[in-house]
Amino acid sequence: MRARKRKHTPERIQACKNYYIESPSDYKDNWPSAFDNTNPIRLEIGCGKGDFVKGMASKYQDINFIAVEKATDIIVLALEKISDEELKNVRFINCDAEELTEYFPSEMFDVIYINFCDPWPKKRHAKRRLTSPQFLEVFKKLLKKGGSIHFKTDNRELFDYSLETFVECGYRLENVTFDLHTEELEEDNVKTEYERNFIAKGFKINRLEAYLD
Numbered sequence: 001m002r003a004r005k006r007k008h009t010p011e012r013i014q015a016c017k018n019y020y021i022e023s024p025s026d027y028k029d030n031w032p033s034a035f036d037n038t039n040p041i042r043l044e045i046g047c048g049k050g051d052f053v054k055g056m057a058s059k060y061q062d063i064n065f066i067a068v069e070k071a072t073d074i075i076v077l078a079l080e081k082i083s084d085e086e087l088k089n090v091r092f093i094n095c096d097a098e099e100l101t102e103y104f105p106s107e108m109f110d111v112i113y114i115n116f117c118d119p120w121p122k123k124r125h126a127k128r129r130l131t132s133p134q135f136l137e138v139f140k141k142l143l144k145k146g147g148s149i150h151f152k153t154d155n156r157e158l159f160d161y162s163l164e165t166f167v168e169c170g171y172r173l174e175n176v177t178f179d180l181h182t183e184e185l186e187e188d189n190v191k192t193e194y195e196r197n198f199i200a201k202g203f204k205i206n207r208l209e210a211y212l213d
Contacts, residue, residue, distance in 0.1 A: 006073045013072075016079040021066075024093045024103040031108065034091050035064045043104075043142070044068065044113040045097050045130060048193060050078025052115055055190035057087045064089045070096045097130060100142060107144045114151045116194040119158040131162035136169040140212060149210045152180070154198045159206035171210035180205040 006012075013020055021027065021034060032038045040063050044053050047067035057065050067090060069075040075094050082090045093103065117130040127134050131151065139149060149171070153159050159178070166173060177183050181199060185207065195205060 006076060009073055009076050012076045013079060016076075016083040019079055019082050019090060019092055021091050021093050024095065028103055028105060031066075031104070035089065037064070039064050039089070040110055041066060041108065042111045042113065043109045044115070045100075046070075046114065046117050047078050047092070048074060048116075050081045051196075052113065052190055052192040053078065053090055054081050054085060054087065056113075057082070057090045058085070059190065061087075061089055064091075066091050066093060068093045068095060068097065068100070070094065097135060097138075101138060104142055106141050107147075109142050110144050110147045112139055112143065112147070112149045114149060115192045116153055116198075117158075119153070119155040121155075121157065126161075129158065129161070131158070131165050133165055133169055136165060136171070140169070143212045145212065147212050148174075150207070151210065152192075152195065152205060152207045154194075154203045154205055156204075156206060159208075163208070166208070166210040170212075172213055174209045174211060176208045178204060178206050180207045 027034050031041055042063060042065050044065060044067045047053050047069045050067065053065050053067040067078060069078065069092065072094055075092055079092055095103070114130050120126065120128045126132055151162060163173065175185055177185060180186055180189060198205060
């Protein structure tokens with residue numbers, strides 16, 4: 001589903017410029033300078049309207065977060081949320097996941113978050129899934145040794161597919177659940193806007209952590 005076209009998007013992004021990285025390649029060799037500190041940096045791929053990164057940044061203020069979103073008319077909403085809260089430990093990039101290695105050095109992140117990505121259900125579109133082997137190999141380059149990907153989805157078919165692809169690509173799985181909100185893991189869970197809607201409709205949330213040893 002396409003994002004609704006929003007008015008004055010460039011002007012709204014400019015109003016939040018302290019949180020927006022317009023030229024991410026300028027920081028490739030020195031991302032700590034984007035935050036003016038050397039705290040650990042984590043990555044969210046597909047941040048949507050920003051509820052997850054806002055919750056995480058509020059909860060873990062000694063960790064920096066980079067949130068990536070390819071839809072300009074969506075990222076502006078996330079930017080405004082972070083700007084309103086004046087959270088200093090979040091930066092946004094408007095780009096596609098395929099571009100990540102252009103902007104980040106190898107072994108930069110200890111955690112990558114992927115929440116409720118497009119399941120691309122048709123087999124001919126499998127390579128577009130963020131948990132396809134093609135993308136998982138890219139994420140390997142970005143993760144530090146011992147780093148992990150935390151993945152959530154309501155789509156059981158995508159989750160089953162991902163369980164296989166993570167293992168095939170050499171990741172070690174931990175904390176796998178097919179119903180996140182009935183388990184102890186829920187205590188530390190920060191919900192996305194999609195997640196709250198899915199829970200309200202009675203959908204089960206699948207979650208896993210995939211480690212790179």
